[in-house]
Amino acid sequence: MCGIGGILGGAWAQRSGDAPAAMSRRLSHRGPDGDGMLWLTRGGVSAARPAVGSVEGVLVHRRLAILDPSEAGRQPMSTPDGRYHIVYNGEIYNYVELREELEAGGMRFSSGCDTEVLLAAWARWGEACLGRLVGMFAFAVHDAETGETTLARDLFGIKPLFYSTAGPGFAFASEIKALLTVPGIGRGADAQAVYDYLVWNMTGHDGRSFFADIRRLRPGFLVRVGRDGSVVEGPRRWGAIGLGGAERLPFEEAAERVRGEFLDNLRLHLRSDVDVGCALSGGVDSSAVVSGLRTVAGEDLKIRCFSHIAEDDPAINEERW
Numbered sequence: 001m002c003g004i005g006g007i008l009g010g011a012w013a014q015r016s017g018d019a020p021a022a023m024s025r026r027l028s029h030r031g032p033d034g035d036g037m038l039w040l041t042r043g044g045v046s047a048a049r050p051a052v053g054s055v056e057g058v059l060v061h062r063r064l065a066i067l068d069p070s071e072a073g074r075q076p077m078s079t080p081d082g083r084y085h086i087v088y089n090g091e092i093y094n095y096v097e098l099r100e101e102l103e104a105g106g107m108r109f110s111s112g113c114d115t116e117v118l119l120a121a122w123a124r125w126g127e128a129c130l131g132r133l134v135g136m137f138a139f140a141v142h143d144a145e146t147g148e149t150t151l152a153r154d155l156f157g158i159k160p161l162f163y164s165t166a167g168p169g170f171a172f173a174s175e176i177k178a179l180l181t182v183p184g185i186g187r188g189a190d191a192q193a194v195y196d197y198l199v200w201n202m203t204g205h206d207g208r209s210f211f212a213d214i215r216r217l218r219p220g221f222l223v224r225v226g227r228d229g230s231v232v233e234g235p236r237r238w239g240a241i242g243l244g245g246a247e248r249l250p251f252e253e254a255a256e257r258v259r260g261e262f263l264d265n266l267r268l269h270l271r272s273d274v275d276v277g278c279a280l281s282g283g284v285d286s287s288a289v290v291s292g293l294r295t296v297a298g299e300d301l302k303i304r305c306f307s308h309i310a311e312d313d314p315a316i317n318e319e320r321w
Contacts, residue, residue, distance in 0.1 A: 002061070003024075003030035005024070005059075006140055006149075008056075008171070009056070012168045014053075016058070017183065023182070024061075032064065033063045034063035038078075039055060039058050040059070045144065059076045061076050066091060069274065073112075079119060083123070083144050083145050086119045086139055088119075088138075088139035089137065092114040093135045094135070095114035102124060135154070140172060151172060151222060151223050155239055156219055162175065164214050166213035167185065170225045170230070172217075188211065190211060196208075206218075207235065221235045223235040263292055266296050270293065276302070277303075278303060290303060
């Protein structure tokens with residue numbers, strides 16, 4: 001799952017006190033396998049808190065190791081030339097294909113994780129790499145040369161990302177409770193967001209959160225933040241889910257095509273260096289996922305399934321399925 005956070009802009013980062021460490025602690029349940037912090041300075045980056053006056057920001061990460069659980073996948077991660085630095089939550093399922101393409105172009109890799117591939121893709125293609133990604137993600141990548149930091153979120157919004165401009169800069173995190181550790185971010189309610197939820201049962205449709213000082217980056221959006229923590233572009237949409245034209249096919253052919261796409265998707269999701277788990281209920285969707293995994297991976301794949309068993313209410317107990 002992983003957790004990311006940060007404070008951009010020297011004025012806010014310098015007076016943040018223990019907030020970066022507190023952000024990390026609030027996100028620890030998202031990433032029990034490691035933690036990292038990187039301070040952004042006028043002269044580069046530092047793992048230790050630099051002297052007052054040189055700070056331009058800080059990046060925070062909590063790691064859940066899925067691909068290459070070694071220290072080679074530790075975050076925040078930097079490119080070999082020291083220009084780009086990333087904190088990232090998610091999984092890029094086509095990282096193998098992207099890595100092969102980047103290697104063909106001369107890039108070399110020192111780990112087996114998708115984080116390094118994502119960082120290299122950004123270094124090679126910039127924002128254009130977003131359209132090449134097959135997966136779920138929320139990340140912040142800092143360009144030490146320009147001083148800008150770009151935050152982006154996947155098209156479906158599978159991975160969360162919240163931010164605030166309530167102080168003299170820009171703060172962000174995977175969860176609201178981590179942002180609430182930052183001095184200057186209040187707990188007052190956003191009246192419109194509360195109204196939309198209570199009256200229309202709508203949340204997250206317009207970038208609001210329940211907190212007036214905190215916004216959410218919407219699915220398929222990005223925002224660019226300058227060296228001083230000011231927003232220089234966005235939030236704006238970087239991509240959208242397109243629907244192609246309708247095709248008229250015989251039922252059998254359509255069913256086989258859907259089955260093929262479904263199984264190909266499962267093959268990508270099986271890319272993992274740890275055990276695979278599934279939430280299994282009595283529904284056709286999760287049952288199809290589990291049986292599909294067995295179909296594409298064979299009997300040797302170890303699948304851990306987890307279910308909610310309502311023993312006290314037979315009417316909703318799906319254990320028999």
